[in-house]
Amino acid sequence: MRASLAAAAVVLAACVTREPDTRPFRIEATRAGVGPVEAGIAQATILVYDGVAHRQDDTTLDVALDGATGQLVTFTFHRDDAAEVAFPPQLDGQHVEVTVDVDPTHVGPEGEPLPIHGLLVATTSPAIHYQFIIGEFSSEDSHGLQIQPVPANQDAPWFHSVNDWAQFEPSECGPVYYDALQVIGDTGTITLRRGERGEISIGAAGQPPWKALNVMSWHRRSACGAKPKAWTQLAAWR
């Protein structure tokens, strides 16, 4: 009898749960002498910075803003779960346009504040030519997210997270299903599972293809405290 009770207790204790191991980019944009660019912003906003880029390292890009002051804005991100993501070397010394998606209500996978959720870098000479995208998007809607970082007919991909249902983690609030990421280009669509990378052609012939990475995408069907119901983290670069 005691052995049976002990066995039952251990069995219950062995009902382990696990959350997806999600490590956001935690994008930061800091204006020298001023502080975080999102400070004081109360609603979702797109900020655009133009200037000459200096690539400090894989994850740090300085932009000396146009104008007499030449003020620096430094963009950084963390790549704990995506070691291959880096600011492209061809940005160094080029005039660039950096677009920053700011939403003070946006949260990370644990419900933590994550006000900057997208970064888009383009070279500008002789025309806008997109080079680098990172984004992380949470949602209270567990159905697929549409992510369109640029207007139609530009030379950057669009993204769509789709519910794949093939793989899941047994989280404490019910299964968290890993999602696939569809990357939409000129010549078709590729679909990437978590951690997968693919290439897709966009723009003029002769341009290098985009490399797209589904860093992490998941959704859950039931609420789980402050945690979002869906998360999509992606990167793409030329």
Next chain:
Amino acid sequence: MRAAAVTALLLFAFLGAPARGQDGGSAPLDPGAGPPATAPAAPGADAKALDADFEPEARRPSIALGPNGRGDFTIALDVGWLESGVGATLGLGGWFDLTLRADTLLLYDGFSGQSGIHLGVRISPVSEGLLRAGVELSGGQLFSPEPSSLGALTTVGGQATVGAALDWATFYGRAAVRGISGGSESSSPGWTYDEQVGLGVERTFRKRFIVGAEGYLWARPGLSTLAEWRLRFGYAR
């Protein structure tokens, strides 16, 4: 680690039960069969008469190990974390069994989570004596809580099982791999797969009833490896 502890404790619970609960391997499976092989010979009988009376030792029924006799079947209920399920195995004769299994995340998520159904063939070329071994090839489908926008999730799987049928229990180890299609749509992702490696034990009661426990690891490439367990209850006929 915790699953290993569970398995160890369950093994202790099962194997620590009074020995009278376990049927010995020498008992015939069919209660309607002739006299036991150990029945004393009639005085004066010669060796040929003894041979004529000889009944081959019946194979102890098992959930994990085959084969079943032709037309014999085993049904099993598994209760575990994460997967629970029901299965049936029908002996086709020789080394071959037909297997059917349905599973769901009963204890974890009721019937709201991922479920599956699988049909397969088990081939058990090593089935006499102490050691028994076989492989199972199966195909099936996973059912998701909502329709997948990428189409049906077809599965194919293979499993190898090796066991030792001792007098007091049957021990086995198994390794399985399962491929899951990315759906039937043209833009679907490719196949993914997962693996299971497990150790289990079974005991037979009253020649037909089987109780077992198994601990196993469920590994998915690029994702976490989860320790799992299941209790198994079977009936053989």
